[in-house]
Amino acid sequence: MMLSSRRRLQGRMLLLLVAVVAVSFGAWLPWEYPSSSMLYKFGIDRDILTLGKSAGVAAIVLMGLQILFIARFTMIERLVGYDRMVRIHRMVGITIVALAVMHPLLVFSIDDVATIPVKWEYWPEILGGGLLISLSIYAAIAYGRSFSRIPYHYWKWMHQAGAIVLVVTSLVHVYYVTDSYHSGVPLVFLVCVGIVVVVCWGWILFRPFMDGEKHEVVSLTRVGPAARELRLRPLGNPIRHAPGQFAYINVTDGPIPSEPHPFTISSSPGADTLRFVIRCCGDWTNRVGQLRVGDTVQVSGPYGMFSPEAYGCEAGYVCIAGGVGITPMLSMIENMDELSPPLHLVWSNRTVEDAFAREELKEHALRLHQLDVTHVFSRDATSVDNEYTGRVNHDLLDRVLAEVPLSDSLFFVCGPQPFMESVQRTLSEMGVPPSQIVTEEFGF
Ligand SMILES: Cc1cc2nc3c(=O)[nH]c(=O)nc-3n(C[C@H](O)[C@H](O)[C@H](O)COP(=O)(O)OP(=O)(O)OC[C@H]3O[C@@H](n4cnc5c(N)ncnc54)[C@H](O)[C@@H]3O)c2cc1C
CATH class of the missing domain: 3.40.50.80 (Nucleotide-binding domain of ferredoxin-NADP reductase (FNR) module)
Structure with missing residues (x-):
């Protein structure tokens, strides 16, 4: 059931505080633990270089938080709502790209770039350049998805795989590009970010197989020219939802591909069966008519704040x-x-x-x-x-x-x-x- 608005507000404040503390702590590390290269920089040059490094670490922490907050953990969902979290996710994405672009601009602004030798011994810097290009392409694909013809499930797979590759590569870049993350607090910090990211990513990947309640198809009827009404009966615990919320349906052993899709629960909270009205408009929804009475599907949720x-x-x-x-x-x-x-x-x-x-x-x-x-x-x-x-x-x-x-x-x-x-x-x-x-x- 939904939390009261007061509890939600308190919880959101707490989440915001966690995010602000994590990002600030990451951004503060380069000031407190300068690398040996900083010893040759003084005054404003040193400040600009440190600021550039702060921007880079803040971008990595934000990437980690993106994965943590979008992983659909129940408590975060109940405080913010998955739909709203997706909107925040998009805005934070832009901030990450901005910080990632600022990072090399500031770091290299104090040197004459033409004098920097391009040698393999500088592979961590080269890796950083590759990362920035990859992140920009990744963000462009994410924001341009609705204009592209990439099918949603391919896009989602690429988005999830890309996220973990980018974060892990960023951590490798930070570890090798500077000597200040080889021990002590900075190293512990990097390891913690790595662990949080890997655990959340693992949860995102395996959640469709572990999460949700088994339901049985009770009826599937055509309603209107292009929609089907699906009624599901819980085989285990019923989903306790508020009116207006949605759930993910995943057909794990039926005739259509096993991939979770979100649909609003259009029955009232007390009803014996869950009712969904599904407009047939794409690969998966066009095949929903192949479900038969008695097939089992996994329902996870409820999600959302549209209530x-x-x-x-x-x-x-x-x-x-x-x-x-x-x-x-x-x-x-x-x-x-x-x-x-x-x-x-x-x-x-x-x-x-x-x-x-x-x-x-x-x-x-x-x-x-x-x-x-x-x-x-x-x-x-x-x-x-x-x-x-x-x-x-x-x-x-x-x-x-x-x-x-x-x-x-x-x-x-x-x-x-x-x-x-x-x-x-x-x-x-x-x-x-x-x-x-x-x-x-x-x-x-
Ligand atoms: C909160 C929410 C509630 C929804 N409620 C309903 C509903 O009550 N009835 C209804 O007919 N439709 C509903 N939808 C839309 C429904 O989820 C999509 O139409 C369906 O997933 C399309 O899948 P497809 O493979 O048939 O089409 P595709 O052509 O693959 O996808 C069409 C569009 O649907 C969205 N989509 C596809 N797959 C997913 C996914 N796994 N997760 C999130 N978005 C996806 C994408 O924006 C995509 O561009 C809801 C969507 C959301 C986010």
């Missing part, structure tokens, strides 16, 4: 979903009772046929006086009450949210990237502060 339970808001919620982005909202709505705060759902689809949960939502709206459902179809015309043709834009939201106290409500937005960007822009034009908008991306 009213993570925030709490008495004034009520506005959920705006595009297509399959409805899945977290289905769980939130199924979990509602007469005492729940009001919820206004705006669900956008291309056609009426795509709105696979239309009947189900109608029943919930009859059951719950405080639930309002608005359908928007971009391609189909409709003349039904609370249904519109067009797009979710300023005009439409003004109309359908006329009675909603915008300044007090919490907004959950989920759907394709362009849809989410457009909705976020519209909401901010309508005066909703960004702190009241929670988003979920269906891709890492």
Whole structure:
């Protein structure tokens, strides 16, 4: 179950403190334990050289922390949420590249580069140059993944393998490029970073085989033109989730490749079976229809913070979903009772046929006086009450949210990237502060 916001805040502060202390300690080492080459540098030259070394060590510590924080350890997940951690991971990645670039710029800025001999005895420096080039390529591939045609599972494999190679090579570079890491505190520090990285990386690699609870496929039905509804019954301990959270599904001994994929749990927390609605859009999801009743799959989770339970808001919620982005909202709505705060759902689809949960939502709206459902179809015309043709834009939201106290409500937005960007822009034009908008991306 989710931690209270106070506990989460305290925990996050603690994590931040750990990260700041680790990076500061790494950056401080070159000042406290100067290498013998520093003895020939004085004044500002010495400071610039030391600063360059600090930047390099800080980059390595950050690389280690990246692996630690993205390894999906339960406690870190419960404090930050894996989805948010992925966003932080991307930002820290840029910082690492910036520090890695600063490192040689500062270190070599005090020498005349033309006088530095290129000999094999300087292999640690040459290795450092290779590292910087590799890190830049690695980062470019990571940030450019969505523009490239590299299949996700290949990219993920390369990203994970690349991470460990880069960190271990960096540690080798530091150890051999300077004599100050051969003993004492600096050596202990390097070894500790190495151990943390190897343990976390091992966990990332083997987690899919060790983590999760076995579930049995109870039903698999087609819903809408391109989606399947999968229901799973726990064979061991049930997953205790909050509405809106997601889990990883891994088919370990079924007809489709064994690789964990994230899907939102769209059933309510108390339900006997876990329900997933999966849009068939790629290699793995297009094969999900090959699963048969009785097949076993591994489910690990829950993950994520896209849940009213993570925030709490008495004034009520506005959920705006595009297509399959409805899945977290289905769980939130199924979990509602007469005492729940009001919820206004705006669900956008291309056609009426795509709105696979239309009947189900109608029943919930009859059951719950405080639930309002608005359908928007971009391609189909409709003349039904609370249904519109067009797009979710300023005009439409003004109309359908006329009675909603915008300044007090919490907004959950989920759907394709362009849809989410457009909705976020519209909401901010309508005066909703960004702190009241929670988003979920269906891709890492
Ligand atoms: C938090 C979260 C919740 C999600 N909930 C749902 C849901 O309820 N219903 C639904 O239909 N889809 C959901 N998705 C999207 C779903 O995970 C992807 O569509 C699916 O993994 C695609 O796999 P593929 O091999 O078929 O397609 P691919 O063509 O290989 O991948 C398409 C895109 O999906 C993402 N993706 C693929 N594999 C993974 C992976 N193992 N881990 C993370 N991202 C991956 C990548 O961004 C990739 O570019 C969710 C994604 C996330 C991150």
